[in-house]
Amino acid sequence: MSTKTIRRSRLSAAVAPAMLAVVAMVQPALAEEFGPVKPIEVKKELAALGKRLFYDTRLSGDTSLACASCHQPDKAFTDGLPLSAAYTGSAHFRNTPTLANVGHRAAWFHDGRLGTNLNDVTRESITETYFMNMDMRIMQERLKQDPVYIKMFADAGKGEPSNGGARSAIQEFLKSITSSGAPFDTGDLSASAKAGFELFKGKAGCAACHTGPRFTDDTPHNTGVAENPAIWSDPDRHVTFVTYAKFMGVENYMNVRRDLGAFVRDHKQESSGAFMTPSLRELTYTAPYMHNGTIASLEAVVEFYNRGGGNSANKDKRLHPLDLTGEEKVNLVDFLKSLSGNSFDVPDYNPGEFDTEPPVIADWRNQKN
Numbered sequence: 001m002s003t004k005t006i007r008r009s010r011l012s013a014a015v016a017p018a019m020l021a022v023v024a025m026v027q028p029a030l031a032e033e034f035g036p037v038k039p040i041e042v043k044k045e046l047a048a049l050g051k052r053l054f055y056d057t058r059l060s061g062d063t064s065l066a067c068a069s070c071h072q073p074d075k076a077f078t079d080g081l082p083l084s085a086a087y088t089g090s091a092h093f094r095n096t097p098t099l100a101n102v103g104h105r106a107a108w109f110h111d112g113r114l115g116t117n118l119n120d121v122t123r124e125s126i127t128e129t130y131f132m133n134m135d136m137r138i139m140q141e142r143l144k145q146d147p148v149y150i151k152m153f154a155d156a157g158k159g160e161p162s163n164g165g166a167r168s169a170i171q172e173f174l175k176s177i178t179s180s181g182a183p184f185d186t187g188d189l190s191a192s193a194k195a196g197f198e199l200f201k202g203k204a205g206c207a208a209c210h211t212g213p214r215f216t217d218d219t220p221h222n223t224g225v226a227e228n229p230a231i232w233s234d235p236d237r238h239v240t241f242v243t244y245a246k247f248m249g250v251e252n253y254m255n256v257r258r259d260l261g262a263f264v265r266d267h268k269q270e271s272s273g274a275f276m277t278p279s280l281r282e283l284t285y286t287a288p289y290m291h292n293g294t295i296a297s298l299e300a301v302v303e304f305y306n307r308g309g310g311n312s313a314n315k316d317k318r319l320h321p322l323d324l325t326g327e328e329k330v331n332l333v334d335f336l337k338s339l340s341g342n343s344f345d346v347p348d349y350n351p352g353e354f355d356t357e358p359p360v361i362a363d364w365r366n367q368k369n
């Protein structure tokens with residue numbers, strides 16, 4: 001397989017000055033300028049190797065799943081489901097998040113439970129029983145059996161196929177996934193979307209949490225999103241949740257009937273029901289919304305905030321009924337849509353001519369690994 005250049009995002013020269021304005025209403029410490037997402041410099045051979053691994057079902061225990069089974073390029077690396085599928089015999093209790101700009105995050109997963117680096121996120125995605133349930137030693141052996149990998153690892157400067165090398169390649173691919181071409185960045189905004197941006201920063205108060213180029217403060221908050229009953233009515237989902245809650249040290253995990261969110265990070269009551277502020281990039285590709293996929297459309301999201309969010313004792317004090325007019329709701333939705341750019345279903349990111357059948361080795365007696 002060729003080591004294609006991972007094209008870095010096209011940045012627009014013409015960023016409207018208004019978009020660079022610092023949000024006046026957020027606390028100074030949080031204030032970050034809006035504007036295009038900065039591409040991360042990646043090593044192209046390593047990212048190309050990571051891309052092949054990302055699309056390879058041999059990275060899951062029973063070879064039924066690849067990262068891309070749940071993170072699909074035409075949906076900005078989500079899967080369109082309210083709750084994700086999971087490894088054979090389990091079903092996930094969370095919505096698959098977009099991987100757009102994921103290299104810029106400060107903490108990962110909806111509960112923010114991994115606050116270290118993408119290496120840990122990648123390891124967890126491969127080995128966790130309900131993700132891909134893979135034993136890294138077996139993975140290494142499988143990779144070593146494929147001449148395409150042997151060449152790609154060598155070309156990427158990683159020697160023989162190894163677990164560490166595979167993880168660093170996948171991370172490199174993840175870091176290459178950068179948003180580009182959104183009307184918000186190119187300055188090609190409708191009057192309605194412009195009005196929506198003003199509401200977003202002003203009357204609607206959205207920028208208090210959705211700030212910076214990715215429109216997130218990388219912090220958990222409680223907005224009172226309702227539970228998704230499917231987690232408790234479907235035994236496969238419930239058992240997956242129980243596995244997770246037990247591992248995270250949640251007391252009474254057999255009887256918990258709600259997703260505790262960021263509580264698992266610090267075991268403090270005030271974190272219960274708080275979820276990481278998601279990025280608002282690429283929303284037109286990533287419905288349904290929220291950590292549990294319970295809100296189907298952007299219109300419904302705006303309606304949710306207009307009511308002051310959901311019901312929760314811990315709800316963030318900044319949420320309150322907004323009293324938006326019909327036109328203002330349309331403006332906000334148009335603004336949110338203007339944050340979506342080019343599809344990731346292009347050669348840099350999609351599987352292309354991906355082929356897991358190794359080529360026939362003509363002269364196998366003289367083949368050296």
Ligand code: HEC
Pocket residue numbers: 054059065066067068069070071084085086087092094095096097098099102105107108109110111121122125126130131132170174
């Ligand atoms: C079975 C579906 C599934 C598979 C397979 C899968 N993921 Fe995910 N991914 C998810 C879900 C669901 C979450 C959110 C989990 C949570 O919040 O607890 C997630 C979260 C992530 C995140 C964190 C995103 C963020 O913004 O916090 C990254 C990065 C990621 N996955 C990368 C990968 C990689 C790399 C692979 C392959 C090695 C992979 N995933 C395989 C469903 C999947």
Ligand code: HEC
Pocket residue numbers: 110200204205206207208209210220221222223225275276277278279280283286288289290291292298301302305306316318319332336
């Ligand atoms: C107090 C902080 C806060 C404020 C203010 C806020 N949000 Fe959010 N937003 C969040 C959090 C946290 C989530 C994730 C909740 C969850 O997953 O349960 C979220 C989720 C969303 C989502 C879903 C994204 C996805 O990929 O699932 C959209 C869209 C959104 N917010 C838009 C807005 C808009 C528009 C406003 C203003 C009307 C706003 N937010 C105000 C914190 C906030």
